[in-house]
Every structure is written in C-alpha cells, then in structure tokens.
Amino acid sequence: xxxxxxxxxxxxxxxxxxxxxxxxxxxxxxxxxxxxxxxxxxxxxxxxxxxxxxxxxxxxxxxxxxxxxxxxxxxxxxxxxxxxxxxxxxxxxxxxxxxxxxxxxxxxxxxxxxxxxxxxxxxxxxxxxxxxxxxxxxxxxxxxxxxxxxxxxxxxxxxxxxxxxxxxxxxxxxxxxxxxxxxxxxxxxxxxxxxxxxxxxxxxxxxxxxxxxxxxxxxxxxxxxxxxxxxxxxxxxxxxxxxxxxxxxxxxxxxxxxxxxxxxxxxxxxxxxxxxxxxxxxxxxxxxxxxxxxxxxxxxxxxxxxxxxxxxxxxxxxxxxxxxxxxxxxxxxxxxxxxxxxxxxxxxxxxxxxxxxxxxxxxxxxxxxxxxxxxxxxxxxxxxxxxxxxxxxxxxxxxxxxxxxxxxxxxxxxxxxxxxxxxxxxxxxxxxxxxxxxxxxxxxxxxxxxxxxxxxxxxxxxxxxxxxxxxxxxxxxxxx
Numbered sequence: 001x002x003x004x005x006x007x008x009x010x011x012x013x014x015x016x017x018x019x020x021x022x023x024x025x026x027x028x029x030x031x032x033x034x035x036x037x038x039x040x041x042x043x044x045x046x047x048x049x050x051x052x053x054x055x056x057x058x059x060x061x062x063x064x065x066x067x068x069x070x071x072x073x074x075x076x077x078x079x080x081x082x083x084x085x086x087x088x089x090x091x092x093x094x095x096x097x098x099x100x101x102x103x104x105x106x107x108x109x110x111x112x113x114x115x116x117x118x119x120x121x122x123x124x125x126x127x128x129x130x131x132x133x134x135x136x137x138x139x140x141x142x143x144x145x146x147x148x149x150x151x152x153x154x155x156x157x158x159x160x161x162x163x164x165x166x167x168x169x170x171x172x173x174x175x176x177x178x179x180x181x182x183x184x185x186x187x188x189x190x191x192x193x194x195x196x197x198x199x200x201x202x203x204x205x206x207x208x209x210x211x212x213x214x215x216x217x218x219x220x221x222x223x224x225x226x227x228x229x230x231x232x233x234x235x236x237x238x239x240x241x242x243x244x245x246x247x248x249x250x251x252x253x254x255x256x257x258x259x260x261x262x263x264x265x266x267x268x269x270x271x272x273x274x275x276x277x278x279x280x281x282x283x284x285x286x287x288x289x290x291x292x293x294x295x296x297x298x299x300x301x302x303x304x305x306x307x308x309x310x311x312x313x314x315x316x317x318x319x320x321x322x323x324x325x326x327x328x329x330x331x332x333x334x335x336x337x338x339x340x341x342x343x344x345x346x347x348x349x350x351x352x353x354x355x356x357x358x359x360x361x362x363x364x365x366x367x368x369x370x371x372x373x374x375x376x377x378x379x380x381x382x383x384x385x386x387x388x389x390x391x392x393x394x395x396x397x398x399x400x401x402x403x404x405x406x407x408x409x410x411x412x413x414x415x416x417x418x419x420x421x422x423x424x425x426x427x428x429x430x431x432x433x434x435x436x437x438x439x440x441x442x443x444x445x446x447x448x449x450x451x452x453x454x455x456x457x458x459x460x461x462x463x464x465x466x467x468x469x470x471x472x473x474x475x476x477x478x479x480x
Contacts, residue, residue: 029365034386036365038342038378043248043311047302054298055250059291063097064281072290075297079243082300083255086217087209087230087239094264095257096282097243097293101210102137103284104240104256107267108206109141110284111238111258112175114266115204129168130177131160133184135208138177148172158185158336162193169201180209180216180229184369184376185335186342188212188227195235204237204263210254211378213241215340218305218312226339231259238263248303248311248381249296252289311381315341318387319379325391329398335374344374354404358397364390 012020031040042048058072066073076097084093098104109128116125129150130138142149150168155161160178169176176198178189191207198205207229209216220226230239239257243249258264271279303311319341326332326345335344346352356366356375367376383390397404 030363031382033363034382034384035363035390037376037383038367038380039365040382041245041248041380042382043299043303044381047248047299047307050302051248051250051295051299055291055295057291058294059289061290063288063290063293064286069290072293075290075293079253079293079297079300080255080257083213083241083243084231084257087213087241087257089231089257089259092260093231093257094261095255096264096267097296098254098256098283099252099285099288099292100244100254101135101208101240101242102140104210104242104254105135105137105206105208106141106144106284107256108238108240109138109145109147109175111263111266112204112206113145113147115263116174118266125172125174127170127172128175128177129165129173131165131179131182131189133158133160133182134177134179135183135210138208147174154182158182158187160189160194162190162197165194166197166201169197169203173201173203176203176205178205178207178229180207180212181339181342183211183342184374185344186338186340187336188216188229188339191227191229191233191236195233198235198237205235206238206240207236208240210240210242211245211342212340213239213255214243214245214247214308215312215315218309219316219340221305221309222313222316224316224339231257243296243300244292246312246315246380247296247300249299250292252292253296256283314384315379315381318384319343319377321387322377322379322383322390325387326394329395331398335372341379342377343379344369344376346372346374349405351404355394355397358400358404359393362393362397364393 029036029039031042043051061069061072063069063072063076079097080095084095087093096107098107112128113124113126117123124146126146127148127150128138128142129152131154132151133154134151139149139151141147150173152161152165152168159182165176176194178191178194180188180191182189191205195205197203209229212229216226216229230236237259241247241255241257243253243255244251247253256267267283269279269281269284319338323334323338323343326334326343331348332345333348335346347355350373352373352375353368356368359366359375367378368374369376
C-alpha cells in the first residue's frame with residue numbers, strides 16, 4: 001500500500017522550498033507555451049503583473065466580514081457594477097462575486113428555489129428546464145439542491161430549442177436556462193425566444209455567460225454578429241459570467257447578476273440563533289481569500305474596455321484562422337457555426353480521439369466531446385501566434401494515416417472487449433477492475449497518461465451506463 005505524505009516534524013526552510021518550486025510543476029501542462037486550450041486564461045505578461053500584485057497583497061484578508069475589510073467590499077461592489085454595465089443592466093441590477101461559475105450557477109438555482117417557496121407558501125416546485133448543451137454545473141446544483149433537471153435536446157445547429165423547452169414546462173417548473181455560448185459548440189442559445197417564453201409563463205430565466213460574458217460584448221463592439229443574450233432581453237432575470245476566464249482575472253472569480261435586488265436577497269444565508277453570534281454570508285462560500293477579488297478588480301481596471309477589445313480581436317482572429325485551417329482538411333469538419341472562440345471539430349473517419357491522443361503526444365492539450373465524438377478548443381490569448389504550429393502538427397498527424405488507423409483499430413477492439421466483459425462479468429468483478437484502473441491512473445505521472453481514445457470509446461459504447469459511472473468514480477478515487 002502506497003504511503004501518503006506525513007506531516008513534517010521540522011519545517012523546511014524557505015530556501016529549500018524555493019529551490020523545490022520548479023520541480024513541483026515538472027509534469028504539469030506547459031501552458032505558457034500556448035499549447036493548452038482553456039485550462040489557463042492569462043492576459044499576457046504585459047498585463048499580468050498588476051493583478052498578481054493585488055492578489056498577493058490581499059490573499060490573507062477575508063471577504064466574509066465586509067466591516068473588517070472595507071477595501072474588499074469596495075472591490076466587490078465595483079466589480080459587480082462594471083459587470084452589470086457590461087451586461088446592459090440598469091440601476092436595479094445587483095449581484096455578488098463568487099469563487100467560480102459553478103457557485104454562480106448554484107446561487108441562481110438556489111434563488112429560483114427560494115422564490116418558488118415564497119410563491120407557493122413553502123411548497124417547493126422543483127423542475128429546471130435546460131438544453132442538453134448546458135454546463136453540468138446545472139445538473140450538479142440540481143443534485144445538491146434536490147431539484148429535478150429536465151434536459152431537452154438541442155437543435156441541429158447546437159442551439160437550444162425554445163419550442164421543445166416550452167413543451168416541458170409544467171406547474172413544477174421554476175427556471176429556464178440558456179447558454180451564451182454553450183461550451184461544446186461555442187454557439188449562443190436563442191435567448192430572445194426563451195425570454196418571451198419565460199415572461200409568458202412567469203418564470204425566471206438564467207443565462208450562463210460564464211464563457212462569453214467577458215468576450216461577447218467586446219466582439220460586438222468589434223462588429224462581430226452577436227445575438228442579444230443579456231439584460232437587454234426583457235425575460236432574462238439572472239446572468240453568470242466568469243472573470244477568471246476571458247476576464248483574465250485570477251482563478252476563483254465569477255459574478256452572478258440579478259435583474260432585481262429582491263432576487264439577490266434570496267441567495268443570502270443568515271443564522272441569528274447561533275451561540276457564536278449572528279452569521280451571515282451573501283453566497284455559498286463562507287470565508288474566502290480577498291486575493292482573487294482584488295486581482296479581479298485590478299485586471300478589469302488595468303485593461304479597461306480598450307484592452308479587452310484588443311485581446312478579443314487577437315483571440316477571435318486566431319480562432320478564425322484555426323477554424324479555416326481545420327475545415328481545409330478533407331477528413332475534418334467544424335461542428336456548427338460558433339459565435340466566438342470556442343469550437344469543436346470531428347473526423348469523418350471516426351478516429352477523432354486517436355487524433356487527439358496523437359496531438360497530445362506532441363504537447364497539445366485538447367478537450368474531448370461526446371455525442372457526437374469531437375475535439376474541442378477554447379482559444380485564448382495564450383494561443384495567439386500558435387495557430388500555424390497547431391495546424392502544422394495536425395497536418396502531420398493526419399498524414400500518418402497508417403499509424404492512426406492502426407491505433408483506431410486497437411482502440412475499437414479494446415472497447416468491444418470491455419463492453420462484452422462489463423455486460424457478462426458480475427458487478428463486484430467490474431467494480432474491482434475499475435478500481436484497479438483508477439489505481440493505475442492515480443500512480444501515473446503526467447507523461448504516461450491513459451489514452452483518452454479508449455476511455456471515451458468505452459463511454460460511448462457501453463450499454464450499462466451504471467458501469468460507466470462506476471468506472472469514472474473509481475478513476476477519480478484512484479487519482480486522489
């Protein structure tokens with residue numbers, strides 16, 4: 001059994017720890033080289049110094065008590081105010097800074113639940129209607145909040161289907177969801193149509209702009225066609241936007257906005273009967289470091305609209321060049337018509353995950369999609385200037401067709417064997433095998449990763465979906 005790290009009896013000196021620092025990152029993705037897509041959002045060295053200074057200066061302060069640290073209260077109010085203006089909100093719009101898109105979405109769903117309780121005299125209506133491309137954070141929030149997600153298939157263009165979503169509305173429905181854009185295909189849902197439906201049925205409508213909130217407004221300024229998705233649409237009642245994505249703020253900063261202050265009040269948690277005193281928090285988290293918030297305030301003021309427009313222009317031009325280059329390959333095609341710098345592409349030969357594994361061996365980190373199988377790119381400032389190298393490496397991988405097909409056949413055989421075994425082996429045996437796989441992955445270093453072509457192939461083909469859940473659970477458990 002592997003020994004875990006024990007608490008050191010004698011502290012390690014600062015000099016030794018400083019020397020150790022580079023070694024800790026040896027196996028991590030080399031994001032500064034511009035070969036990762038979406039894992040890290042960095043504004044570039046010329047802009048990063050100021051927010052890093054602010055983050056470090058406030059990292060030990062807590063946002064829990066605004067009277068003790070009025071500087072953090074000022075930062076949050078101004079960050080929320082700038083975000084509200086960006087989303088075309090009026091003087092009634094309010095909101096909070098959270099630790100990420102998941103918490104922002106969690107708060108929006110919590111508010112919808114509390115509003116339903118108020119309207120029904122305490123009886124909870126419990127359904128959320130959302131498109132199939134909505135982020136899993138909505139499903140996660142529904143799980144923790146005991147809400148029922150009603151997932152509706154999207155249209156052929158990858159956008160939400162308003163008519164199909166309206167058919168799923170029942171007396172139990174408390175919230176509709178739209179994405180701006182959805183993560184898989186980079187397309188903005190028809191928010192105007194959904195807004196009309198929300199008004200008609202007197203429902204809340206949350207727009208998940210975690211990806212697009214700090215990108216789409218500046219693309220619109222630059223003349224790109226961007227469908228209206230923000231508070232200009234009358235039916236929109238809340239919006240989430242991540243500052244730590246295209247806002248290039250330190251990790252741990254997202255914003256949730258509400259059209260009316262009455263809605264924001266519903267997200268507060270207040271306990272007045274605790275022996276430790278009155279406890280109140282505006283969001284799910286209690287104590288939070290003030291560092292990310294301070295860094296967020298700094299980068300938003302440092303870049304300003306002009307700076308964000310300049311970065312958005314560079315990023316979008318890079319995305320268009322990559323998209324054009326991918327479509328030039330006969331065997332590949334981009335899915336849909338992305339509104340911004342997220343895109344997915346697939347292979348007409350069915351070997352897209354083997355292509356992804358081959359690109360990963362060349363140092364490129366791409367996300368994998370399923371239903372349909374595809375590779376995904378979230379193009380950021382870090383990728384500007386790297387498009388030529390990316391397309392060159394992709395061409396080289398595709399030219400080696402014999403090796404690709406060899407890997408594809410091996411993957412297909414592995415998937416078929418795994419599928420047969422999991423259908424006929426006892427459940428306890430499947431559980432043991434997946435725990436062994438988790439242990440292997442947990443013990444591996446970054447350079448020896450399990451091929452994702454096989455993992456996603458297994459996921460797509462398994463008839464027993466419970467075994468897939470078990471496999472991923474044991475992989476995660478093994479990794480940690």
